[in-house]
Amino acid sequence: MRLRKLVIATHRDVGYLLAGMTVLYAISGVAVNHIDDWNPNYVLKSDTVIVGELDDGPRFELAEDVLARMGVDEEPREVVRMSPGQLKIFLDGRTLTVELPSGNVHDEVFRRRYVFFETNYLHLNRGKGIWTWIADLYAVGLALLACTGIFIITGKKGLGGRGLVLLLIGLTIPLAYLVWKL
Amino acid sequence: MSKISAAVVMVMIVAVTLASAETSSFGDGVSLADSVAISTLLSDPDAYVGQKVRIDGVITGVCKKRGCWMQVTDPETGQGVRIKVDDGVMVFPYESMGHKASAEGIFEAIELTPEQVAARAKNAGHSHGADGTCEKGTGAKAGCDAPVHEDTIYLIRGTGAVIQS
Numbered sequence: 001m002r003l004r005k006l007v008i009a010t011h012r013d014v015g016y017l018l019a020g021m022t023v024l025y026a027i028s029g030v031a032v033n034h035i036d037d038w039n040p041n042y043v044l045k046s047d048t049v050i051v052g053e054l055d056d057g058p059r060f061e062l063a064e065d066v067l068a069r070m071g072v073d074e075e076p077r078e079v080v081r082m083s084p085g086q087l088k089i090f091l092d093g094r095t096l097t098v099e100l101p102s103g104n105v106h107d108e109v110f111r112r113r114y115v116f117f118e119t120n121y122l123h124l125n126r127g128k129g130i131w132t133w134i135a136d137l138y139a140v141g142l143a144l145l146a147c148t149g150i151f152i153i154t155g156k157k158g159l160g161g162r163g164l165v166l167l168l169i170g171l172t173i174p175l176a177y178l179v180w181k182l
Numbered sequence: 183m184s185k186i187s188a189a190v191v192m193v194m195i196v197a198v199t200l201a202s203a204e205t206s207s208f209g210d211g212v213s214l215a216d217s218v219a220i221s222t223l224l225s226d227p228d229a230y231v232g233q234k235v236r237i238d239g240v241i242t243g244v245c246k247k248r249g250c251w252m253q254v255t256d257p258e259t260g261q262g263v264r265i266k267v268d269d270g271v272m273v274f275p276y277e278s279m280g281h282k283a284s285a286e287g288i289f290e291a292i293e294l295t296p297e298q299v300a301a302r303a304k305n306a307g308h309s310h311g312a313d314g315t316c317e318k319g320t321g322a323k324a325g326c327d328a329p330v331h332e333d334t335i336y337l338i339r340g341t342g343a344v345i346q347s
Contacts, residue, residue, distance in 0.1 A: 039247050042276050059257070078240050078280040080257040088242055090280020110276060126273045 011148035018141045028123035031116050041117050046108040054103045063089045208272040210342035212284045220256045227336045236286035241278050249273035265340040278345045285343035292335045
């Protein structure tokens with residue numbers, strides 16, 4: 001009986017502790033599962049602008065001319081001559097790819113996708129270091145939640161009946177998938 | 183409670199300080215003292231294949247979805263080399279476009295198959311190039327739109343990088 005109380009208390013407290021992180025990881029899990037269909041980290045918008053024929057010249061002077069024609073009042077972070085026929089102008093959250101001498105500009109604006117960028121950063125452990133340890137502890141906590149969770153209810157709704165059926169279904173789904181795919 | 187509040191504020195200050203650092207280090211960072219000019223590297227690439235090299239330049243392309251490569255270019259000549267890493271080992275942020283960077287790793291040569299050459303030729307000039315997107319099935323494993331020299335992609339298998347803010 002004392003053991004059951006400990007199991008319930010452990011499940012309750014670990015559950016509270018990990019609830020927030022589990023929701024964050026769940027959001028990121030769905031987001032990165034579909035990475036082939038969308039960009040879960042950034043919102044990118046692009047457009048094509050024609051600024052008119054451009055005379056050749058030093059890269060920063062060319063950039064100044066392009067920005068003036070586009071009405072952009074911002075100092076470029078960097079300007080790179082990618083080839084004789086292409087110039088890239090890097091602004092804050094924006095990249096202009098200028099075709100020379102035609103003056104066709106591929107204008108790309110990007111920003112981090114709110115919430116998703118941060119949750120993916122945690123879920124995919126991009127920061128490494130201490131977060132590796134926190135994520136390891138979280139994984140242990142999840143295992144603890146699972147192991148204590150199945151012993152909370154006794155009787156027909158627990159492992160003596162319905163609980164066991166659900167437990168077996170939960171194990172069968174990944175195993176069946178592996179048997180099918182491998 | 184006030185101690186907890188103070189601790190939270192301290193953690194936030196440290197986090198903001200770290201976030202506003204002037205450089206960001208990835209992987210093992212940069213250990214070689216001297217860099218090889220990108221033009222030197224590409225003028226005689228076979229001489230450097232298999233060697234650990236460091237290059238300096240401006241980031242002109244980054245893998246949009248996974249951050250698994252970045253293109254470091256000499257701003258004067260436009261010559262660039264791709265730094266490729268395995269997914270998740272290092273993640274180069276897309277907002278580092280246009281930032282100065284140093285990167286190092288093992289210089290590699292990847293010979294393209296005729297199918298990959300054909301796929302690249304087919305896609306040349308539309309989704310590749312300006313926005314650096316890699317479409318499915320167009321040889322992404324071989325570097326997709328990385329610069330090619332006579333059917334060979336030269337890239338650096340990255341071990342570390344430092345990006346300036």
